[in-house]
Amino acid sequence: MCDKRAWLSPAKLNLFLYITGRRADGYHNLQTLFQFIDYSDSLYFDRRQDDKICLQTEFTLVPHDDNLIIKSANMLLTYMRQSQADFRPPFGIDITIDKKLPMGGGLGGGSSNAATTLIALNQLWQLGLSTPVLMQIGQKLGADVPIFIFGLSAFAQGIGDELVAIDVPEKWYLVVKPNVEIATAKIFNAPSLKRDSVTRRIDELLTTPFNNDCEPTVRALYPQIDDLINRLSQFAPTRLTGTGSCIFSECNTQEQAMQLQQHLAGEDVVCFIAKGINQLCR
Ligand SMILES: C[C@](O)(CO)[C@H](O)COP(=O)(O)OP(=O)(O)OC[C@H]1O[C@@H](n2ccc(N)nc2=O)[C@H](O)[C@@H]1O
Ligand SMILES: Nc1ncnc2c1ncn2[C@@H]1O[C@H](COP(=O)(O)OP(=O)(O)OP(=O)(O)O)[C@@H](O)[C@H]1O
Known part of the structure; x- marks a missing residue:
């Protein structure tokens, strides 16, 4: 060993x-x-x-x-x-x-x-x-x-x-995995994908509400994801990560994330609560 x-x-x-x-x-x-x-x-x-x-x-x-x-x-x-x-x-x-x-x-x-x-x-x-x-x-x-x-x-x-x-505020996240796996290439090849965002400076991006250009395409293809984002967004900012299928809700405290998780009790999703970390210990 x-x-x-x-x-x-x-x-x-x-x-x-x-x-x-x-x-x-x-x-x-x-x-x-x-x-x-x-x-x-x-x-x-x-x-x-x-x-x-x-x-x-x-x-x-x-x-x-x-x-x-x-x-x-x-x-x-x-x-x-x-x-x-x-x-x-x-x-x-x-x-x-x-x-x-x-x-x-x-x-x-x-x-x-x-x-x-x-x-x-x-x-x-x-x-x-x-x-x-x-x-x-x-x-x-x-x-x-x-x-x-x-x-x-x-x-x-x-x-x-x-x-x-870049140091970002280390928030708490409720991460939800709907009952679907998405191949990255499928979304990057989708005809409807928005691929023409204007290149912006980091300071501008950090002070503009955060979005994911893959999200409209993924929400249109997967109604379960659309529904989850709609519902969770009523309580906390909620977006897609990468090309999905996971979504995450941004919370200020662990307690807030735990309360949010209760809205999904009994649903066909896997979810977990995690904290942001800016530096990995190796
Ligand atoms: C969506 C993200 O997760 C965002 O962090 C990444 O861009 C994806 O990274 P990844 O999974 O490591 O991607 P790769 O394994 O390199 O590529 C998978 C497929 O995604 C597409 N792909 C990936 C990354 C990128 N910047 N442009 C692409 O078009 C390509 O069609 C590629 O064939
Ligand atoms: N060690 C591994 N763990 C997970 N997936 C792997 C691994 N090795 C190969 N794969 C393949 O890579 C695919 C993508 O897996 P992964 O868990 O990285 O998805 P993802 O989080 O959506 O990726 P990304 O965000 O990088 O696009 C899997 O469906 C699987 O076919």
């Missing part, structure tokens, strides 16, 4: 998300405000006697080699072999995960797992790679991976990878 500690892999919220254009490669340019919350998966890394990297937790819908945990480990090995052709990891690793973050929820769970894996292997194998280098490796796995390596709440531009750290 090389490491018994739980490596936390938290969720993010997009407090606002504006799409300012579509690039030639099909990706979209964004302006978004990332906030982490204290609701996380836990990953465990155990030393193996051989040099294999194995995910020991089964994901029913994701084949082993497609899992972002395994893809990120392989990406790290590829990077190392580019600079040292004969690179071999000092030991193999069994990875297990206690998965709490709903998949296809816009909380960035898969990206966060990839980031945590890169950070953990860099440390356990004593590779000495810097945060910017890990972010570069992570970006190849997904637009949301770099923010989880950066580890600070941030204003993001580009495809979500150009980051400037």
